[in-house]
Every structure is written in structure tokens, then in C-alpha cells.
Amino acid sequence: MVVKVYGPDFASAKRVLVCLIEKEVEFETVPIDIIKGQNKDPDFLNLQLFGVVPVIQDGDYTLFESRAIIRYYAEKYKSQGTDLLGKSIEERGAVEQWLEVEAQNYHPAIDNLVIEILLASKKGIPSDAKVIEESEKKLGKVLDIYEERLSKSKYLAGDFFSLADLSHLPFTKYLADIGKMYLIEERKHVKAWWDDISSRPSW
Numbered sequence: 001m002v003v004k005v006y007g008p009d010f011a012s013a014k015r016v017l018v019c020l021i022e023k024e025v026e027f028e029t030v031p032i033d034i035i036k037g038q039n040k041d042p043d044f045l046n047l048q049l050f051g052v053v054p055v056i057q058d059g060d061y062t063l064f065e066s067r068a069i070i071r072y073y074a075e076k077y078k079s080q081g082t083d084l085l086g087k088s089i090e091e092r093g094a095v096e097q098w099l100e101v102e103a104q105n106y107h108p109a110i111d112n113l114v115i116e117i118l119l120a121s122k123k124g125i126p127s128d129a130k131v132i133e134e135s136e137k138k139l140g141k142v143l144d145i146y147e148e149r150l151s152k153s154k155y156l157a158g159d160f161f162s163l164a165d166l167s168h169l170p171f172t173k174y175l176a177d178i179g180k181m182y183l184i185e186e187r188k189h190v191k192a193w194w195d196d197i198s199s200r201p202s203w
Contacts, residue, residue, distance in 0.1 A: 003027040006044070007053030008034065012066040014170040016054050019070040021202035022166065024081035067103060070163055084163045094157040098164035101142075101156075109139035110171045117178040136180065143183055143190055150189035154196070165197045173198070 003020065005027050007013030020027045032038045032053050039051045048055045048064045055064045063069050074084040086092045112135035120127045149156060156164040172194060175181045184194050197203070 001059045004030055004057040006030045006047065006055040006057075007032050011170050013054035015066040015167055016056065016069045016073075018166055018169060018200075018202045019073055019084070019163070022082040022084060022200075023073050023077045025073060025077060067099060067167060070166065071099075074163055082161065084161070084166065086157060086160065086162060091158055091160070091162075095162045095164050098156040098162075099167055102164065102167045105142050106139070106168065107171060109135045109142065110174065113139070113178055113180060114171065114174045117180075118174065136183070139183060143187055146190050146193075147187040150193050155193065161197065161200070165193070169197060169203055 003025055005013065005016055005020070008031065009017065009029060017027070017029070032044060034053065038044060039053055045051055047057070047062055052064065054066055054069065055062065056069050063072055078085060086095050112131055116127045116132050116135070146156070153159055155161055172184065175184060185191050
């Protein structure tokens with residue numbers, strides 16, 4: 001049965017799509033227009049009580065939260081497509097560790113920048129300069145840690161592409177859209193890592 005992915009083809013939903021392509025899992029997308037409020041329609045709320053995308057339906061199984069979904073498919077199809085979890089329990093631990101770093105340290109800073117620069121502009125509302133400045137500083141500090149880590153290994157969890165790297169793709173892309181790509185480009189090892197992962201066919 002073909003997996004159904006509810007959501008747009010960008011942001012957190014794109015994280016799921018890239019994972020499914022890497023794992024060679026057949027899927028179809030069901031577009032949900034958040035701007036039009038389709039995520040608040042009763043039919044969608046039956047799938048996701050919080051009205052948040054993405055959501056997947058895999059036969060009778062429904063799952064939401066993009067990082068939970070990519071973990072699910074990386075495990076379910078571990079022997080198919082790209083191995084995104086590592087070959088040992090230690091490698092798996094490193095993948096989980098850097099996934100948490102992305103979710104708890106990296107993503108919040110980028111998300112704030114996207115909201116205050118990109119979305120505020122689209123909605124015609126003023127940006128909060130203080131939030132932008134603080135978020136940029138926080139992201140810079142996280143990227144300094146990444147630079148150190150990536151000077152020792154090709155990817156975050158080791159010398160193999162994993163969920164930890166994949167999870168960074170959708171929102172790092174927005175740095176170019178908001179004129180902040182220099183945060184990546186001024187760090188030699190981070191730039192090499194980004195050039196590598198963003199050139200994968202799945203992306």
C-alpha cells in the first residue's frame with residue numbers, strides 16, 4: 001500500500017519526503033494549504049488533533065511529527081535504501097544525539113529567523129529586530145560547535161549520512177531566502193557538509 005503524506009512539499013513535511021526517497025518507499029502527497037486553513041478542516045483534524053503537518057497514513061497506521069515519522073521509516077525499512085541509522089548501537093546513539101541537537105538547539109534559532117524575516121514580510125507585519133539579533137547569535141554559536149564536530153567527521157553522527165544530517169535540510173535552505181547563508185559559508189567544514197547533503201538526489 002502506498003504511503004500517504006499530508007502536508008506541503010516544504011518545511012517539516014519535506015523532511016519526511018526526503019526520508020522516503022532515501023529509503024526507496026513509494027508514496028503520494030496530499031497537499032494541505034496552511035495559508036487557506038486546510039489544516040483546521042474537520043477531516044484533517046480527525047488525523048491530527050493539533051492541526052499540524054505533516055501526517056502520514058501507512059495502511060491503517062497514522063503518525064504525525066516529522067522527526068517521529070523519519071525515525072519510523074528509517075527503522076521499518078532499515079535494510080532498504082540508504083541506511084540512515086548507522087550500523088552499530090553506538091552509531092545509532094550518535095544519530096539520535098545529533099537529531100536532538102537539531103531539534104533542540106539548531107531548529108529553534110532558524111525557525112525564529114524565518115518567522116521574523118520571511119513570514120513577517122509576507123504578512124506585511126514588522127519584524128522584531130531583537131529576536132532576529134538574538135536568534136542569529138544563538139545559531140552562530142551552534143554552528144561553531146558544528147564546525148568543530150565536522151572538522152573530525154564528514155557528517156554529524158560519523159562518516160555516514162544519517163537522519164541527523166537529513167533533518168537539517170528543510171530549514172537550512174531558508175537561510176538563503178532570508179540573506180543569512182553566510183552563517184554556513186563562513187565556516188569551512190559546515191559549508192562542505194551543507195554542499196554535500198544539499199546535493200543529494202533526494203533533496
